Amino acid sequence: MHASTPTAPATNELQDLFGDRFIAGGSELDRVSRDESRYEPQGPALAAVFPESTQEVSAALRWANRYGVKVSVRGTGTGLSGGALAYAGGLVVSLERMNKIVRIDPVNRLAEVQAGVINAELNRAAAELGLFFAPDPASAEISSIGGNIATNAGGLRCISHGVTRDSVAALEVVLADGSILHTGARTLKNVVGLDLTSLFVGSEGTLGVITAATVRLKAIAPGTPRTFRASFTSIEDAGRAVTAIVNGAQTPEVLELLDARSVQIIEAYKPSGLPSDGCALLIGQFTGLQAEQAANDTAELCRGYGAAQVVIAQGDSLLEARRLANPALNAQGLRVSCDVAVPVGELAEVFHGIERIAEAHGRTISVVAHAGDGNLHPTVEAEDTPEGYAAAEVVIGDITRLALKLGGTISGEHGIGLVKQAELPWQLDEATLHTQQMIKYALDRKNILTPGRGI
DSSP states (O other), rough: OOOOOOOHHHHHHHHHHHHGGGSHHHHHHHHTTTSSSOOOOOOOOOOEEESSSHHHHHHHHHHHHHTOOEEESSSSSSSSSEEEEBTTEEEEEEETTTTOOOEEETTTTTEEEETTTTTHHHHHHHHTTTEOOOOOOOOTTTTTHHHHHHHTTBBBBHHHHOGGGEEEEEEEOTTTTTEEEEEEEESSSOOSSHHHHHHHHTTTTTOEEEEEEEEEEOOOSOOOEEEEEEEEEEEHHHHHHHHHHHOOOOOSSSEEEEHHHHHHHHHHOOOOOOOOOEEEEEEEEOOOHHHHHHHHHHHHHHHHTTTTEEEEEEEEEGHHHHHTTTHHHHHOOOBBOOOOOOOGGGGHHHHHHHHHHHHHHTTTTEEEEEOOOOOOOEOOOOOSSSHOOOOOHHHHHHHHHHHTTTBBBBSSOOOOOTTTTGGGHHHHHHHHHHHHHHHHHHHHHOBBBBBSOOO
């Protein structure tokens, strides 16, 4: 069913529901019509609403469903895939005011939160009880829990704690017709009915709007973390070192990689003394009472794989530069990036392949990677023109096909959104795509929730 433009009385109905939390123009509407992707909104939105409860989200979706209005859903707009961009004549549902930590249960290590709670704020609250929320995207200080769940975000700690799905116990979700459902349970074991929690995690707002969640917490490891930084003269050697570390006896909490160009960009953005004479920088962290020994053993392993310089420090100081990668790249105007993942054993080959692609196209490519889980974020430098961006997109396509050839995926953590919609058939067969569309139709007959994106 095609969306229609509601009449003035219909729009007034929505305004009556939300009062001053309804906006129909101006800079605030423009702000919530965008995300952090390189794409523009698909046209001026009709309006935006800022619900403060699940019941208000339900009312907004009932209204949109009644009039066939397309809905885009956003938390804080940190997504990189274009999933939260506004639709022409559409309704923006912003969950940023649903930001309450309802309860932290330290005995069962659970937290009940609204979707708009900021990841780092939950961690600060949990830390007071000796606990932490494991999902750790680089944007943790500004990204919301609801957004993390909707995209099944990964981040720096995936190697040791998995992705967001592994930390979600239960969800509250509003369907397209305004129905409110609850999935999961507070228990560790639960095999009642279909696993709807996993269905909605990573669904990118296409099946329903996640308004609240019960998430699992973990105990903060005792002792002082140890972080190591190893500089390699060959990025392929760094990839081989990662494979050896991942298959070793001690699992690091974090294992990240920056190539030489990324190091240059980060140093230009905020100098911190990163070594600039190598081809790759591997940064890892160990926690727990054996952290010092594990870091020393790993440093020796890195030397065995050709690391020219290895430094070990207490705490998180060596990790701070890694978290600057995204803002540093954005400050340089480098936004033609992708999010692919390969099996860890293929890291050396994918790095070698990216170098070949860069040479073939005559383009500079910088790579930042969650090396421990094989998730790479290559960024292609391009002229700030339509032609420059189009040429960079061709390079991104070649990198994505390379990842698939090596047994990987077109997206490790950022999601499909609008940016990767055309790439879906590269990875998923016709039957799989059809099954996803059948599920979408069953839950959203009028196709109003994030249509044309995600699935």
